[in-house]
Structures are given as structure tokens and as C-alpha cells.
Amino acid sequence: MPRSIGVVASRYLWSGVVDDATMSSVRIYPEPGSSSIDLKSLPVDEILDILQAQILELAKEGPIQSVGAGLPGIVRCGIVEESPNLGQLKGVHVADDLQARLKAAGLDVPVVALNDADALAAGIAGTRDTLDRTIRVWYLGDGIGFGRYPHTDGIWEAGHTVVTLDPRERYCGCGGIGHLEGIMGQRAMRLRFLDMEPEEVFAAARHGDPRAREFTWLWHRALAAATATSVHLDGPGRFYIAGPNADFVDLNVLGDLMQEMVKMTPLQGSYFEIVQTSHDLALIGAAVASRRR
Numbered sequence: 048m049p050r051s052i053g054v055v056a057s058r059y060l061w062s063g064v065v066d067d068a069t070m071s072s073v074r075i076y077p078e079p080g081s082s083s084i085d086l087k088s089l090p091v092d093e094i095l096d097i098l099q100a101q102i103l104e105l106a107k108e109g110p111i112q113s114v115g116a117g118l119p120g121i122v123r124c125g126i127v128e129e130s131p132n133l134g135q136l137k138g139v140h141v142a143d144d145l146q147a148r149l150k151a152a153g154l155d156v157p158v159v160a161l162n163d164a165d166a167l168a169a170g171i172a173g174t175r176d177t178l179d180r181t182i183r184v185w186y187l188g189d190g191i192g193f194g195r196y197p198h199t200d201g202i203w204e205a206g207h208t209v210v211t212l213d214p215r216e217r218y219c220g221c222g223g224i225g226h227l228e229g230i231m232g233q234r235a236m237r238l239r240f241l242d243m244e245p246e247e248v249f250a251a252a253r254h255g256d257p258r259a260r261e262f263t264w265l266w267h268r269a270l271a272a273a274t275a276t277s278v279h280l281d282g283p284g285r286f287y288i289a290g291p292n293a294d295f296v297d298l299n300v301l302g303d304l305m306q307e308m309v310k311m312t313p314l315q316g317s318y319f320e321i322v323q324t325s326h327d328l329a330l331i332g333a334a335v336a337s338r339r340r
């Protein structure tokens with residue numbers, strides 16, 4: 048049975064052993080219950096030190112054939128070209144660096160780096176026996192991630208899709224005007240509602256607050272618009288929604304808005320589903336992807 052290690056860097060550094068498409072042992076930094084550390088403030092050498100230690104510890108449990116690392120940002124050919132939410136990774140040759148570190152410590156295996164949302168898409172595909180289908184996933188967190196399986200070369204930063212021409216929409220973490228993340232991202236929502244946390248905004252909308260209701264409608268329209276754009280470029284299909292803010296999504300509202308935005312007959316039939324446990328799935332997907340590349 049193929050056995051690999053998957054790694055994900057998000058709010059935590061996670062590493063886990065993946066047998067076929069099932070996760071067994073896992074290591075998390077910082078450990079749950081310990082004082083919280085913001086990964087944004089951790090130097091890149093320290094991040095690689097921690098991942099190296101986690102992988103070497105897990106590899107003691109039995110032979111592994113590869114390592115896959117899911118990282119936020121634009122990741123191509125093993126290099127993090129841009130990472131707005133973990134800026135210290137920009138320009139780092141993660142795959143080569145990690146591979147060299149492991150080799151020096153006696154573990155000679157291929158290391159693959161990929162976008163964390165692509166890893167999540169691969170994990171959904173791998174655990175649902177849908178490896179033959181195209182899968183797209185929105186990750187709703189601090190930023191907005193977009194993943195696609197199967198992997199195709201390109202940028203695919205669909206979280207930065209332009210969804211409005213209003214020049215006042217300038218809250219995106221990348222600095223671009225009118226972006227999806229500038230409406231839906233956690234950071235962007237905090238900048239927009241300086242007096243309310245995002246969960247308070249959604250609660251106020253449910254209680255009829257007009258400003259909050261207007262915003263949650265815009266929030267759903269933005270996701271429908273970016274999804275409609277993806278459908279017009281890449282065809283209809285399955286869209287999964289994951290991440291800490293996935294619970295804010297009303298699938299009925301989203302489906303209705305999509306129907307208004309996608310009218311051509313061959314483009315009908317997309318379907319949305321909310322996914323829980325996305326960290327496990329991203330970790331599994333990173334491991335699965337490392338075997339396939």
C-alpha cells in the first residue's frame with residue numbers, strides 16, 4: 048500500500064502519515080493547548096526546521112515513498128512565487144530545500160510542493176473515489192483559496208477574481224481593487240466592519256440588521272459571481288466549500304444566485320457542497336499528489 052507524508056501550513060504546521068488515502072499519525076505545531084503562535088511571525092528557517100523534525104519523526108514509524116507539502120499562495124515547480132498570507136515563504140524553494148534537509152538527515156525521498164487549496168481538492172477527490180472527475184474547492188479563511196483537481200499548470204488565483212467594478216472595494220490582502228477576497232476574506236470583513244466581528248455581522252443579518260443583511264447578500268453574490276466565472280471558463284461541475292467561514296454559506300441562496308448568473312444550457316448542472324475537516328483532507332491530498340507527480 049502506498050505510504051507518504053503530507054504537510055500543510057495554515058494557522059498550524061501539520062504533518063501526517065497517509066496510507067493509501069487514510070491518515071494515521073499526525074503532528075501539529077504549535078501543539079493544541081499550548082500558547083498560540085502566529086505563523087506569520089515565524090522565520091522561514093524555523094518553519095522548515097519544524098516541518099523537517101515532524102517528517103523525520105513520522106518516518107520512524109515505517110518506510111515512506113514521498114512527501115507532499117500544501118502551502119498557501121502561488122506555488123509552481125516547487126517554489127512559492129507569492130504568498131500574501133504567509134509572506135516569508137515568498138521566493139522559497141520549498142520542495143528542494145526540504146528534500147535536501149531530509150536527505151542530509153538520512154531520508155532520501157522526493158518532495159513535492161503545491162498550493163494548499165489544490166491539495167484540498169486532491170484530498171476530496173482521493174477520499175470520495177472521484178479521482179476521474181474535475182473538482183473545484185473554495186477555501187474561506189483569512190484569504191480565499193481556490194483549488195482544482197486534477198492539477199493543471201497555471202496560476203488559478205481565483206480568490207482574486209474581480210467580482211465588482213466598484214472602486215471603493217479595496218480590502219483584498221493583495222491590494223487589488225474589486226476582488227472576491229476583498230469581500231469574503233476574514234481579514235477584509237474585519238476591515239469593513241471595524242466595530243463587529245464577521246460572526247456578529249452574520250448574526251445581525253439573521254436578526255434583520257439592514258447593513259449586515261446588505262453585506263451578507265453581497266458576500267453570497269461575490270461567491271456566486273466568481274463561481275459563475277469559473278463555470279464560464281472551465282465548465283460546470285462540483286464546487287466544494289471549506290474553511291472556517293464555510294458555515295456562513297447559505298447553499299440555497301448561493302444556488303439561486305448562480306442560476307441568475309449562468310444561463311447557457313451546456314453550462315447548467317453545477318453543484319455545491321460544504322466540506323468539514325478540511326485540514327485532514329488537505330494533508331491527505333498533499334500526500335496523494337506527491338505520489339502522482
Ligand SMILES: [Zn+2]
Pocket residue numbers: 206207219220221222223226228229
Ligand atoms: Zn486580491
